[in-house]
Amino acid sequence: MSIVAVAWRRALAWALLYAAGLFSAGLFSAGLFSAGLFSAGLFSAALFSAALFSAGLFSAGLFSAALFSAGFLSAGLASSDARADESAFRDLVRRYVTSQSPDKPAEPLPGLPRDVKKSIALEYAVLLHKGGKDQAVDAASHAFQRGDQLRVRIVPLNDLYIYVFYEREGGQRLCLQPLSKEAPPLAKHDRAFELPADGSVYELDSSSGEEKLLLVATPTPNEDLAALADPVCKKSDDKLTAEEKVRCDALKARSQKALKRLQEQQSRSGQYRGLLSEQVLTKIGADAQRQGSVQAVLVEPPHNKQTSTFCMAASFRTENEPALFVTISLKTAPATAAKP
Numbered sequence: 124m125s126i127v128a129v130a131w132r133r134a135l136a137w138a139l140l141y142a143a144g145l146f147s148a149g150l151f152s153a154g155l156f157s158a159g160l161f162s163a164g165l166f167s168a169a170l171f172s173a174a175l176f177s178a179g180l181f182s183a184g185l186f187s188a189a190l191f192s193a194g195f196l197s198a199g200l201a202s203s204d205a206r207a208d209e210s211a212f213r214d215l216v217r218r219y220v221t222s223q224s225p226d227k228p229a230e231p232l233p234g235l236p237r238d239v240k241k242s243i244a245l246e247y248a249v250l251l252h253k254g255g256k257d258q259a260v261d262a263a264s265h266a267f268q269r270g271d272q273l274r275v276r277i278v279p280l281n282d283l284y285i286y287v288f289y290e291r292e293g294g295q296r297l298c299l300q301p302l303s304k305e306a307p308p309l310a311k312h313d314r315a316f317e318l319p320a321d322g323s324v325y326e327l328d329s330s331s332g333e334e335k336l337l338l339v340a341t342p343t344p345n346e347d348l349a350a351l352a353d354p355v356c357k358k359s360d361d362k363l364t365a366e367e368k369v370r371c372d373a374l375k376a377r378s379q380k381a382l383k384r385l386q387e388q389q390s391r392s393g394q395y396r397g398l399l400s401e402q403v404l405t406k407i408g409a410d411a412q413r414q415g416s417v418q419a420v421l422v423e424p425p426h427n428k429q430t431s432t433f434c435m436a437a438s439f440r441t442e443n444e445p446a447l448f449v450t451i452s453l454k455t456a457p458a459t460a461a462k463p
Contacts, residue, residue, distance in 0.1 A: 212399050212400055212401070213399060213423060213429060213433055215232060215233070216232060216244070216399060216433070216435065217244075217280060219231075219232040219235070219242075220242055220243070220244040220280045220281060220435065221280050221281070221312060221313065223241065223242065223281070232404065233401040233404070234400070234401035234402065234403070234404030234405040234408070235404045235408060235437070236408035236411070236412065236439070238412075238439055239408075239437045239438065239439060240438050240439065240440060240441045240443075241342075241437075241438050241444075241445055242435055242436060242437040242438065242445060243280070243281045243283060243340060243342060243435070243436050243445050243446075243447060244279075244280040244281065244433065244434060244435035244436070244447075245277060245278060245279045245280055245281075245283065245285070245340055245434055245447065246277070246278045246280070246431040246432065246433050246434070247275060247276065247277045247278070247338065247431060247432055247434070247449070247451070248275070248276045248425075248430055248431040248432070249261075249262040249265075249273060249274075249275055249451065249453075250273060250274040250275065250276060250317075251265075251267075251271060251272070251273060252272040252273060252274055252324045253271075253272070257274060259425065259430035259431065261424055261425045261432070262432075262451050262452060262453060263424060263432075263452065265454075266454060266455075266456040267327055267453055267454060267455050267456065268327070268455065268456060269327055269328065269455055270326060270327065270328075271326070271327045271455075272324035272325065272326050273324060273325045273326075273327070273453070274317055274318065274319070274324055274325070275287070275317065275318045275325075275336065275451075276315055276316075276317045276431070277310070277315065277316055277317075277318070277338070278313065278314075278315045278431070279310045279311070279312055279313075279314070279340065280312055280313065281312050281342065282309065282310070282311055282312050282342075283309075283310055283312075283340045283341065283342060284307060284308050284309055284310070284340070284341050284342070284343065284344045284345065285300065285308050285310045285338065285339070285340050286298070286300060286301070286308060286338075286339040286340075286341075286345070286348045286349065287299040287300040287318060287336060287337070287338050287339075288336070288337040288339075288351065288382075289325070289334070289335070289336060289337075290334065290335040290336075290337055291334060292332040292333060292334060296337075296351060296375075296378070297351070297357075298349075298351035298352045298356065298357075298378075299318055299319075299336075300318060300320075301349055301352045302320075302352065303352055304346070304349040304350065304352040304353050307344040307349070308344075308349075309344075327453060327455055332454075332455055333452055333453065333454045333455070334453045334455070335450055335451060335452055335453060336450075336451040336453065337382070337448070337449070337450055337451075338447070338448075338449040338450075338451060339382070339385060339446070339447065339448055339449070340434075340446065340447040340449075341444065341446045341447075342444055342445070342446075343444065345381060347377050347378060347380065347381035348378060348381050348382070350374040350375075350377045350378040350381075351374065351375065351378045353370075353371075353374050355367050355370050355371045355374070356371050356374055356375065358371070382448075385446055385448045386448050388417070388418075388446065388448075389420055389436075389446070389447075389448045391416065391417065392411075392416055392417065392418045392419055392420045392436070393407055393410050393411040393414065393416040393418075393419040393420070394419070394420045394421075394422075395407050395419070395420075395421050395422070396421075396422040396423075396424065397423065397424075398423060398426060399421065399423045399433070403421075404421075407419050407421065411439060412439075416439065417438065417439060417440055417443045418436055418437055418438045418439060418440075418443060418445050419436070419437045419439070420434070420435070420436050420437075420447070421433075421434070421435045421436075421437070422434050422435075422449075434447055434449055435447075
């Protein structure tokens with residue numbers, strides 16, 4: 124065999140081997156490529172599934188949070204509605220009282236018996252004066268301190284004659300209104316006034332005990348209630364002459380008799396203290412009719428945004444003139460001893 128033939132055969136063999144190598148490498152590369160695609164597919168699928176799972180949890184979380192928030196929101200709205208209803212009913216009672224007139228019946232009040240002949244009402248607020256500011260407090264629950272300074276704001280809802288007395292712990296009384304027995308204490312409806320009228324304050328002087336403000340409201344003037352407004356009753360006992368002392372004692376007895384009569388009349392009335400509602404008025408009316416009460420007296424204490432106490436007397440008989448006898452207790456907390 125010639126050298127040319129051998130060389131040609133060797134070249135052909137190397138060419139075949141080379142081609143086979145390329146083919147094998149191609150298959151191997153294609154395999155890797157296919158495997159890569161397969162792996163990438165699984166990886167992508169896993170990511171996609173994880174994303175869906177996470178998104179589901181996230182959505183569920185948002186949904187739960189939304190429901191949770193909605194629950195609180197609904198509860199908040201319900202509480203707000205309840206408070207609004209309470210305030211709105213006092214407004215209804217106000218309108219009922221102020222709409223009365225001799226020539227036309229008052230607008231019906233839900234729950235109040237139709238046989239109510241006449242009603243009177245007022246609102247009062249005890250103002251604690253501290254730091255140059257007045258803050259309304261509920262005297263029925265507030266513990267006052269000796270030296271506390273107070274003012275009283277009164278808003279009549281009818282034209283009323285309003286008498287105000289200060290009663291010390293021992294029972295001694297001082298007339299705060301009227302200032303003079305010659306000036307009937309007529310207060311016009313919806314016109315607020317404050318005591319003391321000169322802009323000053325009352326100061327509690329009891330170290331431990333209970334002082335009181337007695338507030339009486341009537342549609343007509345009462346001379347017996349005004350008896351304590353006589354100048355002689357404003358003097359201290361040690362400065363009275365013998366004649367003045369006799370006169371002062373007689374006027375005090377006259378005033379005491381009038382107050383006792385009104386207090387006993389109110390004690391025979393149907394009485395309620397609490398939040399007003401149609402259901403409450405229905406029950407009060409039914410109780411008054413069953414017991415044969417001459418009148419009903421309703422008191423609504425301060426609550427929510429209502430900073431005043433509402434008082435109303437409703438008469439069930441034409442011949443009975445409604446009257447309010449309000450006792451405002453000013454209980455003073457015992458002074459605490461300083462620690463050594």
